[in-house]
């Protein structure tokens with residue numbers, strides 16, 4: 001009998017963003033005319049192909065709201081209780097709407113202090129007042145509270161009572177706007193024939209729609225939001241709470257997506273009737289076989305990236321990973337024929353990397369370090385030598401895993417180490433640090449999308465489909481990379497889209 005062939009452990013060469021450049025191609029496209037619309041998952045489209053990472057120093061409700069307004073999508077991190085994460089989804093879904101179908105309300109016997117707390121939590125300027133059966137009694141707004149000094153007073157002592165200007169359920173946006181303008185009011189409650197509150201339309205939502213024309217919205221005009229879940233312990237309950245709160249996208253977010261438990265979780269979610277309207281993304285993976293397995297399990301999107309992240313140490317701690325351009329290319333070989341979009345997650349350092357990811361096969365990219373310095377990311381500003389920074393840490397870092405007094409870490413399981421009881425025994429796969437403060441997301445996103453538009457102009461691509469079809473890489477050497485960055489100059493002014501690393 002012949003000897004079995006010796007096992008050959010060498011696969012292919014892996015390339016990443018710094019190994020390649022896009023070839024300029026013949027072009028009639030102007031940057032401002034390039035269309036950046038793309039798909040996050042089978043049913044979710046974005047005007048801007050950017051997602052914010054599910055990390056506790058990147059995406060909570062404030063970042064998710066800002067991302068959706070800019071035309072991208074935020075994925076809420078899961079290093080918090082299921083209830084708190086569902087509450088974050090609720091905050092995003094209530095932040096902006098064509099019509100609020102379940103407005104936050106108060107009762108006539110509530111105190112003004114309670115009203116004040118609710119208004120602060122949901123960032124609203126007033127609340128409809130309803131009785132036990134939901135009948136609208138009046139409305140209490142900033143104006144009613146402004147001159148009140150006693151927070152223990154009851155709502156029914158200060159509210160504006162019925163009759164108010166209201167409209168029947170089903171009133172269309174144009175009619176609603178006309179009523180708001182005619183009566184010079186800001187809130188229009190919608191009521192049914194029995195006088196029960198059935199919705200609320202606010203002038204704020206109309207002005208926001210004008211201000212953020214690219215915003216990523218669901219079919220009833222609410223901002224879209226994604227949320228990360230795991231696979232162990234309370235993951236199923238978490239998913240159900242998130243779905244109940246109105247999440248648009250569930251991301252089964254594990255450091256190794258090519259594992260039986262991940263595939264089972266995805267198949268179970270896809271078979272659950274109450275999740276049928278929600279898209280499910282699986283990850284992370286870095287090979288064609290893994291992407292194929294996720295596709296077969298029924299995912300609506302595949303997230304790619306094992307170890308490219310700026311805060312990741314997986315590749316040095318475990319010696320595992322695939323340089324990101326090759327990882328995206330390989331995953332896309334399995335996903336594209338199945339019509340499943342690919343998210344290129346991690347490793348992007350400059351706006352030019354976005355187009356490289358798309359040409360390699362991604363449909364959107366997910367950003368951590370490029371967004372962690374934004375005003376909307378969680379955490380305070382810190383000053384170091386007169387410069388402003390924000391903290392940024394890996395979800396596999398010691399800090400993110402530590403069971404802080406009174407709180408517990410919910411993301412050990414991302415690294416399949418939920419059986420590690422003692423903090424000291426945890427094997428981290430990420431580090432903790434700081435990134436320069438970058439100001440509001442709007443300006444940061446403008447530069448990132450602006451860079452992508454320039455890429456599309458150079459390649460000669462009117463839209464993302466053309467970019468993928470026409471984009472060609474040239475492989476470069478370390479001398480080429482050195483030539484690509486500014487050289488032989490002492491930089492005196494920092495550009496908004498370039499920092500020395």
Ligand code: XMP
Pocket residue numbers: 053054055284305306307308309310311312313314345346347348366367368369370393394395396397429430431
């Ligand atoms: P960037 O490069 O955008 O990467 O900062 C963000 C992505 O990195 C992943 N991530 C981690 N990977 N250890 C890892 O190996 C970690 O501690 C860690 N934390 C986050 C994640 O996919 C994120 O979107």
